[in-house]
Amino acid sequence: xxxxxxxxxxxxxxxxxxxxxxxxxxxxxxxxxxxxxxxxxxxxxxxxxxxxxxxxxxxxxxxxxxxxxxxxxxxxxxxxxxxxxx
Amino acid sequence: xxxxxxxxxxxxxxxxxxxxxxxxxxxxxxxxxxxxxxxxxxxxxxxxxxxxxxxxxxxxxxxxxxxxxxxxxxxxxxxxxxxxxxxxxxxxxxxxxxxxxxxxxxxxxxxxxxxxxxxxxxxxxxxxxxxxxxxxxxxxxxxxxxxxxxxxxxxxxxxxxxxxxxxxxxxxxxxxxxxxxxxxxxxxxxxxxxxxxxxxxxxxxxxxxxxxxxxxxxxxxxxxxxxxxxxxxxxxxxxxxxxxxxxxxxxxxxxxxxxxxxxxxxxxxxxxxxxxxxxxxxxxxxxxxxxxxxxxxxxxxxxxxxxxxxxxxxxxxxxxxxxxxxxxxxxxxxxxxxxxxxxxxxxxxxxxxxxxxxxxxxxxxxxxxxxxxxxxxxxxxxxxxxxxxxxxxxxxxxxxxxxxxxxxxxxxxxxxxxxxxxxxxxxxxxxxxxxxxxxxxxxxxxxxxxxxxxxxxxxxxxxxxxxxxxxxxxxxxxxxxxxxxxxxxxxxxxxxxxxxxxxxxxxxxxxxxxxxxxxxxxxxxxxxxxxxxxxxxxxxxxxxxxxxxxxxxxxxxxxxxxxxxxxxxxxxxxxxxxxxxxxxxxxxxxxxxxxxxxxxxxxxxxxxxxxxxxxxxxxxxxxxxxxxxxxxxxxxxxxxxxxxxxxxxxxxxxxxxxxxxxxxxxxxxxxxxxxxxxxxxxxxxxxxxxxxxxxxxxxxxxxxxxxxxxxxxxxxxxxxx
Numbered sequence: 162x163x164x165x166x167x168x169x170x171x172x173x174x175x176x177x178x179x180x181x182x183x184x185x186x187x188x189x190x191x192x193x194x195x196x197x198x199x200x201x202x203x204x205x206x207x208x209x210x211x212x213x214x215x216x217x218x219x220x221x222x223x224x225x226x227x228x229x230x231x232x233x234x235x236x237x238x239x240x241x242x243x244x245x246x247x
Numbered sequence: 248x249x250x251x252x253x254x255x256x257x258x259x260x261x262x263x264x265x266x267x268x269x270x271x272x273x274x275x276x277x278x279x280x281x282x283x284x285x286x287x288x289x290x291x292x293x294x295x296x297x298x299x300x301x302x303x304x305x306x307x308x309x310x311x312x313x314x315x316x317x318x319x320x321x322x323x324x325x326x327x328x329x330x331x332x333x334x335x336x337x338x339x340x341x342x343x344x345x346x347x348x349x350x351x352x353x354x355x356x357x358x359x360x361x362x363x364x365x366x367x368x369x370x371x372x373x374x375x376x377x378x379x380x381x382x383x384x385x386x387x388x389x390x391x392x393x394x395x396x397x398x399x400x401x402x403x404x405x406x407x408x409x410x411x412x413x414x415x416x417x418x419x420x421x422x423x424x425x426x427x428x429x430x431x432x433x434x435x436x437x438x439x440x441x442x443x444x445x446x447x448x449x450x451x452x453x454x455x456x457x458x459x460x461x462x463x464x465x466x467x468x469x470x471x472x473x474x475x476x477x478x479x480x481x482x483x484x485x486x487x488x489x490x491x492x493x494x495x496x497x498x499x500x501x502x503x504x505x506x507x508x509x510x511x512x513x514x515x516x517x518x519x520x521x522x523x524x525x526x527x528x529x530x531x532x533x534x535x536x537x538x539x540x541x542x543x544x545x546x547x548x549x550x551x552x553x554x555x556x557x558x559x560x561x562x563x564x565x566x567x568x569x570x571x572x573x574x575x576x577x578x579x580x581x582x583x584x585x586x587x588x589x590x591x592x593x594x595x596x597x598x599x600x601x602x603x604x605x606x607x608x609x610x611x612x613x614x615x616x617x618x619x620x621x622x623x624x625x626x627x628x629x630x631x632x633x634x635x636x637x638x639x640x641x642x643x644x645x646x647x648x649x650x651x652x653x654x655x656x657x658x659x660x661x662x663x664x665x666x667x668x669x670x671x672x673x674x675x676x677x678x679x680x681x682x683x684x685x686x687x688x689x690x691x692x693x694x695x696x697x698x699x700x701x702x703x704x705x706x707x708x709x710x711x712x713x714x715x716x717x718x719x720x721x722x723x724x725x726x727x728x729x730x731x732x733x734x735x736x737x738x739x740x741x742x743x744x745x746x747x748x749x750x751x752x753x754x755x756x757x758x759x760x761x762x763x764x765x766x767x768x769x770x771x772x773x774x775x776x777x778x779x780x781x782x783x784x785x786x787x788x789x790x791x792x793x794x795x796x797x798x799x800x801x802x803x804x805x806x807x808x809x810x811x812x813x814x815x816x817x818x819x820x821x822x823x824x825x826x827x828x829x830x831x832x833x834x835x836x837x838x839x840x841x842x843x844x845x846x847x848x849x850x851x852x853x854x855x856x857x858x859x860x861x862x863x864x865x866x867x868x869x870x871x872x873x874x875x876x877x878x879x880x881x882x883x884x885x886x887x888x889x890x891x892x893x894x895x896x897x898x899x900x901x902x903x904x905x906x907x908x909x910x911x912x913x914x915x916x917x918x919x920x921x922x923x924x925x926x927x928x929x930x931x932x933x934x935x936x937x938x939x940x941x942x943x944x945x946x947x948x949x950x951x952x953x954x955x956x957x958x959x960x961x962x963x964x965x966x967x968x
């Protein structure tokens with residue numbers, strides 16, 4: 162068994178609006194001098210530490226947990242899962 | 248997203264040519280059940296909509312009632328069932344947003360939100376728990392951010408909503424009569440879109456609401472942004488005060504397609520618009536997408552060219568988008584262009600008026616046997632049954648729900664949620680009481696009497712605060728109307744509501760029909776939801792603490808009506824029996840008596856008997872006041888009945904009056920004069936809830952234990968499963 166760090170990034174799907182990201186962009190970043198920024202998307206990340214036999218199982222196990230416990234709503238969110246050996 | 252073949256050929260014959268793809272999208276959105284009411288409109292006309300206090304104006308999205316001294320109250324009800332079933336948080340929140348904008352579009356400030364929520368069996372179904380928890384959070388987050396109190400509603404659980412959700416939101420507005428928007432427009436006026444930007448979210452939402460869930464593509468989710476909504480409210484009210492708005496409409500189901508065609512049709516004008524002028528979130532949006540996008544927090548305003556400058560300044564101040572997207576014409580056409588190229592050019596009366604259907608109806612076969620009683624298991628310990636009912640999700644205190652809502656912001660709330668109906672203070676010294684009620688269990692057993700029962704219950708609740716019902720909102724939620732049996736239940740409910748409204752002279756000031764509410768296991772039970780608006784001229788009945796030796800009177804007769812009761816369905820798992828029937832003359836007599844006694848300040852508390860019957864209603868008085876009571880069931884008015892029927896029958900028109908002993912003579916005098924059926928059935932005091940029948944003890948509960956169960960069981964169920 163190997164210990165993996167699994168990072169689950171949850172954000173609104175690309176076509177769906179993101180009021181929080183927009184607010185950070187318009188009311189914070191663009192109010193300063195950072196005019197080169199054109200877009201900010203808000204996301205939340207869960208970091209799992211998990212012991213599994215390989216990278217692929219670690220990923221699928223975390224995916225399974227997130228789906229089963231409704232950590233995100235597939236209707237709204239786009240989910241990216243990255244696995245690192247710790 | 249499509250039209251049915253005969254609708255397509257009808258469209259072709261009406262416009263005399265093949266429609267363009269954009270025209271097809273626009274018409275499909277507008278002719279959907281959700282926007283056109285094509286199945287129900289023909290029948291809804293039976294409801295009485297006029298009354299001495301009702302103000303009607305073309306193009307209003309909400310009902311307007313004159314409350315005197317130059318003030319008006321507006322009210323509207325909407326549902327967001329399909330979106331909430333797939334994304335409960337956003338669906339419920341955007342539902343609140345939509346109804347708020349309907350109130351706003353009459354030119355009044357929203358002052359209160361109400362929500363009626365229905366889900367599957369949360370005791371067994373994890374999905375139902377998830378839907379419930381997130382819908383409540385969505386409503387709380389949206390309403391609380393807006394600074395509008397959520398002051399009432401109801402929550403119910405029933406297996407028929409498995410994997411589904413009914414999220415109904417009602418809102419009430421208040422303003423000066425002189426500030427009402429008198430929708431009008433003339434040639435040369437400009438059409439302005441203000442608020443949030445238009446994106447791909449919620450594309451095809453209204454179509455989606457008109458299909459059953461199995462077949463939809465589940466992409467129509469909308470993201471709520473209450474802070475933009477708040478800015479829109481303030482900007483519009485400022486523009487209203489500066490007299491900058493000629494006509495206004497909120498963008499809801501069907502997006503721009505519906506808003507443009509309905510505004511043009513109602514005002515008998517034409518509108519030419521350019522999709523390039525619409526502020527979009529993404530650069531590559533197709534005209535079709537722009538026309539049917541259901542992005543939230545947007546309003547359509549018609550104003551003159553000169554006034555637009557001032558409107559623009561206001562929008563700039565509040566930092567919300569505002570752009571001229573079109574012009575008013577005199578040709579009654581809806582003309583959609585992109586730059587110079589025409590994408591759609593249709594007569595507005597064709598778009599805004601789908602051909603109404605006359606669907607067949609047939610009495611459902613299940614109704615022939617459903618009222619038959621079944622031999623039930625004998626109950627040996629009613630105290631135990633009472634504890635079970637007090638902890639059941641439908642009866643347990645809903646404090647976990649309304650505790651999350653800010654119900655005092657705006658400082659109008661005089662009676663807070665958790666009682667019969669909440670009460671708001673108005674600026675003219677009067678008070679407003681509003682309640683929404685539904686009862687699918689009884690409507691399933693008897694669609695007509697069940698619907699009347701919901702109406703009477705909502706009336707009872709506002710009457711308990713001392714308010715006279717002045718208007719009603721109806722929200723009719725049923726399954727697929729193309730099933731003649733379902734359509735029959737719709738018609739029966741509607742006829743019942745019409746009869747009650749006419750007899751009691753309570754006009755219908757607004758409503759909504761939501762059809763195609765189907766779950767994977769079949770249609771939902773008929774779920775009409777009735778909102779009643781009541782007005783109090785002087786002082787409301789503010790509940791006072793009940794103390795030792797206070798008396799308890801019950802008004803109204805208890806009958807053998809356990810059909811659809813919590814006792815049958817929760818304890819015995821039996822669906823059927825006699826549905827409670829409202830006796831119109833008894834109902835009127837009791838309402839009149841209660842409304843006569845309340846202003847005399849003789850009462851400490853008034854409560855109606857509804858879910859769970861007499862036993863639960865009396866216990867609620869005890870639990871809210873942390874005081875015991877002793878009740879003699881032999882004294883309950885009505886024919887001689889078995890104990891379980893007296894305790895749990897959900898007969899209508901019954902009120903409990905709690906008062907100081909010294910007022911007894913005065914109260915009795917009024918009740919006798921009005922020939923009301925009543926009886927002194929017990930008194931308060933001690934630390935136990937005790938029901939006796941002659942010398943036999945029937946129920947004996949400790950108040951503190953019962954209270955703990957009643958207050959906490961819903962929360963425990965949601966949080967710990």
